Amino acid sequence: MRLQYSPNIRIVEMPCSGTIDHRVLLQAFEDGADGVFVAGCMEGDCHFQKGNYRAKKRVNAVKKLLDEIGMGGERLEMYNLSAAMGPRFAEIANEMTERIRRLGPNPLKKQSAETTEKEGDVA
Amino acid sequence: MVGAGIAGIQASLDLAESGYLVYLVESSPAIGGTMPMLDKTFPTNDCSMCILSPKLVECGRHLNIKTYTCADVVDVQGEPGNFTVIIRQRPRYVDVDKCKGCGECAEACPIDVPSEFDQGIGERKAIYKPYAQAFPNAYVIDKENCIECGACEEACQAGAIDHSMEEETIELNVGAVVLCPGFQKFDPSQLTYYGYGKYPNVLTSLEFERILSASGPFQGHLVRPYDKKEPRRIAWIQCVGSRNCRIDHGYCSSVCCMYAIKEAVIAKEHSKEPLETTIFYMDMRTYGKGFEKYYNRAKDEQGVRFIRSRIYEISEVEDESKNLRIRYANEDGTISEEEFDLVVLSVGLEPSPGVMELCRKLGLTLNKYGFAEPAPLTGVGTNKPGIFVAGAFSAPKDIPETVMQASAAAGASASLLAEARGTLVKEKEFPPEKDVSGQAPRIGVFVCHCGVNIGSVVNVPEVVEMARNLPNVVYAGEYLYACSQDSQAAMKQIIEEYGLNRVVVASCSPRTHKPLFQETVREAGLNRALFEMANIRDQCSWVHMHEPDKATEKAKDLVKMVVAKAALLEPIPQVAAGVTKAALVIGGGVSGMTSALSLADLGYRVHLVEKEQQLGGVARRIRHGLKGEEVQSFLNDLVAKVMSHPNIEVHAGTEIQAVAGYVGNFITTLTNGKELQHGVVIIATGGVEYKPTEYLYGESDRVFTQLELEEALVAGDPRIENAKTFVLIQCVGSREPERPYCSRVCCGKSVKLALKLKEKNPSANVFVLYRDIRTYGFLEDYYQEARRKGVFFIRYNLENKPLVEKEDGSLKVTVTDHVLGVPVVIEADVIGLAAAIVAPESNRQLSQLFKVPLNEDGFFLEAHMKLRPVDFTSEGIFMAGLAHGPKNLEENIAQAKAAAGRASTILSKDHLESHGVVAVVQQDKCAACLTCVRLCPYNAPKIRNYAAEIEPLLCQGCGTCAGECPNKAITLQGYKDHMQMSMSKALFREV
């Protein structure tokens, strides 16, 4: 449908959101991601029945962990949408980009002082 | 197979996959028919070429399909099972095997002539290839315009050009013939008042498609051919060459309303400046699945103007802009005049004279418009046994219906030749798989332009340059169309030359193109799993159109991530599984029974499950088909055939309890306890008539639904017999916010009911209150017959619906006449409501059992609206009939045969190969903590000797267990954690 959305998103393809692992999420932040979101199917529509429920539990666990370690849990989010909902994906992409812009770049970057221009245009 | 449009291609693929040798005869130099000329297709806005090219390549490369281009059938003799077909192949003057499609010859050729493919707007040389992804990927010489200068011969290094080629006559011996030669577009120059051919800014819709298309003469840049200016105001005129008795084209061409909306929407997308689009129409006929939503979105959100007025004439303004002026009448009779930069004529479809000539020779009966209308209630049959029809040649129709009819024709031909299955076919051999274990990764990166779809936004050379110095990359190159046949050949050659053991393609969506590239990688001797795709089109160029530099930046990142993952890819062994040669058909209506019979005739066992005690479904309540067919007698002998067929076992009065297994090996338990083993499933659970809440339904015994009215009429109910005034109201429950879809059959049915009422009592007053009369195709003749017989048609709109009131015992209907603009007050004796067709509640439960999705309206969601209308995404499960969506009996029968045709492509195989992406347990790390056993919905993991073990054939590859195994003993092949982590690491590490 060629809907335009923010170009700050990089997509990692998985067969199902149920494949996501706590470490992969944490690793993304450690590597420098400013924000991560997991897009799974609508609740109850998962082709593999429970994949997206498990993903939501794991994402919530990691969100709690991120709060505890000072990174901030809002940088990670789980969304549920179906393959047919192009407009919803674009909306999420823009919404998440705005949220991360508000939160600012990944705090680890400030610490390690070298700025990558990934988020160059962030106000 | 006569004609290689989408119908010919689909039918050939289905038959070849079911074990039959197919001769595909195409009169033009390349297969593909009209679809390659289209820019986008409705209602998904997929690029037509992108969804077609995998099928083109699959059909082109298929061992069991022999394609004859530039060939026409001249004669067919013999009887079903043994036909001799004479075909005449015109010389191509280029040897197809030698020609690499490199195009040097065309460069050298001095002759420029208008290109037929580009509808005469673009140009081509005397030696040309119809279009980029054409199959066969070879050039052809157009002798009329060739001046025999020999320049092409010199330029051709492959020595493929041979001017001495002559016409050949070839004789083929076949068992069945499928005629699907497509249609011819109506030539609007004969309607002088539109000025086509006289005014340069009046174009046909197909010409406009070429202007919109990225492979078109202007590379998708929307300009007027006349002065290359970008138009600001475009008008579409509907019913050009359709619904016109004056030129004996009284039928409706069924597709023009939808393609006009699509062209308007896509044109808006192509123009930087705001573009005003207007469609002049009589009835907006968006009756297919998802069409109404598409129309509403175009109208309400995308600002396409719809003006209900048939255009009298187009005149040209005097100044040199040659813009066009249209003087048209509004619905209230006032006159408006507007100027447009461009007018597109939505030309209809008509049979091509050459084909009609062939049909006459074959003794095929054509209808009064020259179409080969199928024998009633057969979907694909003709008056000649053994000869079937499919596609727009049988009636003007849309691509999904064409594909359904093609699969149905394939199914019908297959069942005719059931014994000969598998006798003439060859298996596909692959070279032995190279052992790459232990080798350091050597990655090849192939970046695609996809015409301008990627190249116009993402700076492809920059991406290739970046990819060249990524770790482990030994080759990086760019391709205009990575999916086209020549690029595939180049890829194989480069894998050989550079000794690649990993391949990355940066192009479009893996969903449509991964299998195609994996096939090529496998043909080059590499395991299919050593391949990964970066989607730099749907995730970059398409969605960041107006930010090219950011899109290029993102494309580079995606390639970096995928290359990092590619380095870690390991070969995955293929696991084969047997196929139970039996089918489960759910639903004993006409669709279910037709599918069951088709499969049974093919020699497979069929379990037909019906929740009622007797077969028949909703068809039990239908007396006459839309064309007057006797439905009850047809239904009874269908039931008789099913009950008596040795291969069919009917399970009545029972439903599905539980489902296990996967394609080829399903085990289903019924509520009566029986356990069935089968290889495929066809869901044909039908539809239910909506119980209206409007128009006093239920509060007066004189308000019927259509089915009730037909039953009462046939039974001679006194309420009907002595009624004098009838009011039929359309769109009751359909095209409403709660059910934003058209139930498609009610207009045809109301017209038929009105005719029946008039026939019974000519002096009766019959009113039909409608929003759009959607009697598409040849149903339009019945609409005209109803008007001639004095049925009153009054249009209402959503804001001003008819008012039905009870007034001292009688029903009063008030509606505003759409021409005179004054209210009409009708004392109705009988009111018939065109109640919607809704999805049965049981669909939700079935969707859970088989894990197949529903769309928002509750009907089952097919794998692809355009090209896989009867398949589900999960393998081995198909659908037919009202379960897919509202359609009439004829169309349901075609879809039922199509589902059987598709299912037989699986049942005809002895074993299936699993797709390989499954979870694996590293036994020594497993603490047998039972997490995986408890989590897996498919019961794939079992604990054996103190550690978990996953049954590869049961595992669906979802990775839920891998994500939660506490000791990381389970990994999902192809998607291991360290692969995903390597992608994020690569993303943020500066190269």
Add this chain to the structure above:
Amino acid sequence: MKAIVAAELDPTFRDELAEKMKSLDFANCLACGACTAGCAFSDLHPDNDPRKMLRKVILGMREEILRDPFIWYCTMCERCTVECPMCVNIAAVTRAIRGNFRTDSPGFLQKVVDDTIRSGNQMDVQPDEYMETLEWLQEELQAELGDPDYRIPIDVEGADFLFGFNAREVKYYPNELQNILKIFYAAGANYTLSSQKWDATNLALFSGKDEDFWKITEPMLQEVVRLKTKELVVTECGHAFRSVRWGYRTFWKGPQFPIRSILEVLDEWIQQGRIKLDPTKNPEPVTLHDPCNLVRKEGVVEPQRRVLKAAVMDFREMFPNGRWNYCCGAGGGALAMPEYTEQRLIKGKRKVDQLLATGAKIVAIPCHNCMDQFNDLNKHYKLGMKMEHICSIVERALIMPEKKPKV
């Protein structure tokens, strides 16, 4: 218009009309609006929308139709449905309603029809008056042609063609008849006039009563048989030409013979060189009006253009023209309905705009009804243009042959 009560609708009206018209095509109507857009006058004044009229017919609103002004406003020019996709013919419907259902025939339309039936011609010219005028013309021509034994052939049997013309050419504009006869003379035409029946016009074409119509036109056709001529040629008059052609096709059962317009004959003569023209005689810019009956309904389009191009220096087309021309506003017997003169002049405005756009000084008008309308428009809109028949223009450019051709 008040609310329509379905019970009061009278569907039999539709069938009655169909029986009278011997066609039910009008019932195909899709109410698509093409005719409303095609009608050049539907937006100029109320009650001129063909779609609304036909809707009343289809719904069976008998009373409404019996007093719908559209029936008399419509000039029956057929532009609306010339390409109707459902083969509806609004003009035929209007005419059938006028003739079979309406009793309020306006102005003196019916009086003229009755006169024509009685006297054989539209202007009630008595036979002696007719013969005197011809004799008078004969003398004039003998003087003008300098040929004392020139005779106007009357009742000459076996001639190539019988010439039928318009009563106005005898009653008011004998000079125009003179021009025609002079041209015939120059071409050495082998023709004859009839003493019994010479006026080809027939206002019953507009009144819609077929019995009246056939009473008037049949004698004209019978004259051809009586005088044993090879064909019938009709003067520059739209509805006269249409009447004899339509009558011939619809009712005539007698022997077959061609019927042509004088313009086709002039064109033939010019091509064959039987008459020579000197265009410099007509220096001023000339434009051509296409009468609906002659051009759209009977298809005579090119001959008059070739004739004019041979006869004038500066010929300019108006737009639209030919089969798509605008009616002058006076069709359908409007000139015989003084009470609708105002509507007629409003309709004429569209034609005036066309004329001004061409910048021509002379308007060639091959039709008498149109001629009256153009004269009214000339005065009403102060155009200051000359309105002429094509024969007058041709006569002016005529190069008379030296010696006297055999008669």
Add this chain to the structure above:
Amino acid sequence: MIIAQQKPIKDIAAMIADCKKVLLVGCAGCVTVCLSGGEKETEVLASSLRIMRRLQGNPLETVTYTATRQCDPEYIETLENLVKDVDAVVSLACGVGVQYLAERFHDKWVVPAQNTMFVGGSTAHGVWEERCGLCGDCILHRTGGICPIIRCSKSILNGPCGGSQYGKCEISKDVDCAWQLIYDRMKALGKLDKLLEIQPPKDWSKSRDGGPRKAIREDVMIG
């Protein structure tokens, strides 16, 4: 099996606040089964600690290893070269593992990442319940297989205490009264009379009250 739960991350971080490099050791035994100390949890803990310390501007280097079990010397022998240059070792095993590491690497500071909770089993995925108190002198044969020491809040031997309502213990309505369970079971088995026998006070010397215990099997000892 032994059930353990991870300490809050702040506490773990506090224990190693002054360390620059630590070794985190998971255990593939009981703590993997109770989802608190396997390889996955070890690496999640490591990653969390690294992020936390980097955020505080005091980056921490971590090495992770998951032993098959930490309660057998041979399995922790492999840590020999891993512990060389680390400032501390964080063990995700139960208390036994932590002490084995401490004993083996006496020059290394070893800290527990878990709170070893109890000996029990899972009643649902993610839910564990205590069942055995390791008293060293099992009396289950007298109570139909239901242990009053652990499951009765007051560990009385001759219950019920009379405070239970509707079969739930007076301390919490989520806790079953052990003796209600024992009574129901013995009644079902028709052995109610056995409950009449008065139980003498338990010999707690067999439990940890007698000091840390040792179990020796002469027959299998090597050398």
